[in-house]
Amino acid sequence: MAPMSVPVPRLAADPIAEAHRQWVAHGWESAADGMAAITSLMRAHQIFLARVETVLRPFDVSFARYEVLMLLHFSKRGALPMRTIGSRLQVHQTSVTNAVDRLEAAHLVQRLPHPTDRRATLVELTRSGRALAEKATAALNAEVFTDTGLSPRAVNDVVKTLSQLRRSAGDF
């Protein structure tokens, strides 16, 4: 942190506003707003992912693996087929294989044969996996989710707008 007596250096203008101006200057008015929206999304994602990963680091899980744990935590039996995990989280099967490999190595989940479909594999939360999910959630709630840096109204707007977007993209 800079001492208070030292003026904070002038930061450059918002790079996205700058890009928007460039888009307009090049005659791409009709795409400028969309470009700004998508670029904003990319940056906001980066910012929040970093925050979340920082909070999760002491628990030795990534956000991707945390999402798997929570999905299992919320399921009736604490177990789901790999494939189901992939569709709920909207990630590629191979990403699920990767995440489950690591979770299993950390004894947070365990692979079990599916009782009726021998192609499928069930992923089951272990006792320590469930405990970790709860502790990590408490930390995320306290340190990230409760105060996102946006007003409650803005938070709601973001959720609504993006859910409209996800729906139009076939997310659900």
Place this chain on the structure above:
Amino acid sequence: MAPMSVPVPRLAADPIAEAHRQWVAHGWESAADGMAAITSLMRAHQIFLARVETVLRPFDVSFARYEVLMLLHFSKRGALPMRTIGSRLQVHQTSVTNAVDRLEAAHLVQRLPHPTDRRATLVELTRSGRALAEKATAALNAEVFTDTGLSPRAVNDVVKTLSQLRRSAGDF
């Protein structure tokens, strides 16, 4: 695409709305909205990144490398120090090194010694790099940015809300 006579299979409910319900059910009301907002952001990011990468694939550049090209394209001399690229794009120096390595291998940019600071390296857009930036932008404008799947009003709201957020996160 499914023929019109075949009913579209019932998709599961929105997974984020479902997670929100779970959060509330577990007594985490004060964090539920923030969780939903951040999770929505993650999904929206994933959706748009995939769209953008699909459009850029024929040009053999990723979105990360495209951003570097555009930054150089918009600079006065078509050249910037590595470090400047990193701060403008808000990515780690090593990510810049990685992107520039690949862009240079594709002859889209070229590394030059900095005239006054021998520690620094200038990255300069080549003729073909500039041409590619223009063609890729035309494709992105036409296929992604002009129609994001959101209303113009929603697009503006997203930009405004997220810029407030980026500012509070120190993004500019």
Place this chain on the structure above:
DNA sequence: GAAATTTAGTAGGATGTCCTAGTATCTGAC
């Protein structure tokens, strides 16, 4: 009932991101 197709999961590889560590150079305090 057998063959073709679809589905579930894994393996290997590419890309992008970050982190830590290391080298070279510049800056500023003394």
Place this chain on the structure above:
DNA sequence: GTCAGATACTAGGACATCCTACTAAATTTC
């Protein structure tokens, strides 16, 4: 002027994501 600390960049490694290709098992078709 020297030397300590800051700054610019690269190297190597950990993760996460996707893609293509492959095996095994279930389902559909005929």
